[in-house]
Amino acid sequence: MITLIGKDLAEEGLKFIQYGASAECEACRFRNTCIDSLEEGKMYVIKDVKDTEHPCPIHNNGKVKVVEVERADIETLVDSKKAFEGSMIVVDFPECDKECTMRDLCFPEGLYEGDKCKIIKTIGKSPNKCLNGLNLSLVLLRQ
Numbered sequence: 001m002i003t004l005i006g007k008d009l010a011e012e013g014l015k016f017i018q019y020g021a022s023a024e025c026e027a028c029r030f031r032n033t034c035i036d037s038l039e040e041g042k043m044y045v046i047k048d049v050k051d052t053e054h055p056c057p058i059h060n061n062g063k064v065k066v067v068e069v070e071r072a073d074i075e076t077l078v079d080s081k082k083a084f085e086g087s088m089i090v091v092d093f094p095e096c097d098k099e100c101t102m103r104d105l106c107f108p109e110g111l112y113e114g115d116k117c118k119i120i121k122t123i124g125k126s127p128n129k130c131l132n133g134l135n136l137s138l139v140l141l142r143q
Contacts, residue, residue: 004034005046005067006059014046015072017110024057034064042143043110045072071143073120077105083122083137091115091141098131105138117141 009016018038025035034056038044050066082089091111096103105127111117119139126136 001037001069002033003037003044003067003069004030004054004056004064006056006061007053007063007065008060010046010049010065010067012046012049015043016046017041017043022058028056030054030056030064033066038069041110041112043072043074044069072110073140073142074108074110074117075105075123075138075140076108076111077102077126077136078119078139080125080135080137083119083139085119085122087119089117089119089141091117094132094134096132100128100131102126102128102130102136106136111141111143115143117143 005016018040020040021031021035025031028034046067046069048068052066053063055062056064078089091113093107093113096106118141120142121140123138123140126138130136
């Protein structure tokens with residue numbers, strides 16, 4: 001899909017989360033392409049940067065570039081019993097209030113409870129032992 005991103009950020013491979021529009025976006029003629037083409041709260045990766053630029057009052061240097069993006073694959077920890085490449089899962093975060101080194105993998109940005117995803121790669125066992133005693137595997141999910 002095509003969208004717009006600040007000129008300084010427009011690099012192939014950059015991952016970003018669309019957090020929504022600012023007040024200045026409401027009357028912008030590029031809103032449909034820039035904001036409305038993406039789902040709020042989801043992570044995207046830039047696949048191609050086009051030469052086209054447009055003015056934008058909210059980005060550095062006052063310019064945005066046209067980019068081609070797709071949903072980004074996201075690393076996360078899942079119950080090892082569900083960690084099979086090619087399977088579809090519904091994101092079900094563990095009940096946990098502990099702060100640990102794996103928290104960002106258990107609750108990654110860009111994924112929400114109930115999202116339907118495909119496990120495209122099983123990376124392996126959890127890098128550290130779960131403080132709640134859960135048996136977790138690290139996987140790469142595609143939304």
